[in-house]
Amino acid sequence: MARLIEPLIPALRRYARALLRDRGAADDLVQDGLERAIGRWHQRRHDGDARSWLFSIVHNLAVNRMRQSTRRGPHLPLDAAAEAATGLPPTQEQGLRHRDLLRALESLPEEQRSVVLLVSVEDLSYAEVAETLKIPLGTVMSRLSRGRERLRQAMEGAEAAGMPHPQSHLRRVK
Template identity: 60%
Template sequence: MPPDIMRTLSPLIPALRRYARALLHDAWDADDLVQDCLERAIGRWHQCRDDGNARAWVFTILHNLAMTRLRRATRQPRMLPIDGAEPASIRATQEEHLHCQDVMSALAHLPDEQRSVLLLIAVEDLSYLEAAKVLDIPVGTVMSRLSRARDRLHRLLSGESTRAPLRIVKNAMNGE
């Protein structure tokens, strides 16, 4: 394997794992996904554009593989992991741990499109343009999804309702 591939891909692995775990909600599946992504990136390295943005290209591969797995998973029965506990590298206080659980739960309640955009931009620090390339959508769509995701996440974390209030519609026929 050429050294430029390793020099490019190695620093991306922690970010790829983080994004995969946020998408799949399972550490084992996420690690398998990252492995598949890296295998595909190495095998198709010749397809990587020379525009210097291999990071967006690799995230695109990971995102597409994740979406394929998620579509398949909806057709198959879901298996629950026996042990979902992960060792923490830093012990959080009880309050920090609870806040982290609240954020992760709120993220899980976001629609996939909003969660993906939010994670790519807020966590993985991709630009709007890079996120648009990864998700294969226009930059304006990235901006609107990000805005909706941030708003919904804020409402979920503050305990506000995320549903629109019901409107009373008068019946014109009955004069009601």
């Protein structure tokens, strides 16, 4: 069991962090997911993929937590409040693009965001994503296509809102 689970922990942590956007909550989520997997190891399909099964557990726990936090409202620990009040936004272009990408990713519907993260970040195959999320393969491809397109449009919109692109077409006024 440990031989199958241990190599997957970094990928589970990345996925949880991308879903929850909070390092501490993501680590708690992965720990809860691993506890659930270990406690229910006997319920796992032996012909199934342990990777997909673990991602399913973490995904379902994340969805439950997001629903719960929506009902309860945001939580800000006291020690994080001081950092948030004194932090400065990044001034480098790369930092701004990264921020824009994270915002665009956050703006995606949860269904599209999950598929984009599992395929693009965690490198799961379409079939593995379909099994993990318990959706048809065609739905995975559709959500991925729509999610990528929305990300592309959001990033182009962010660039348009900033400085003019070097290839912009300017009109000469006389």
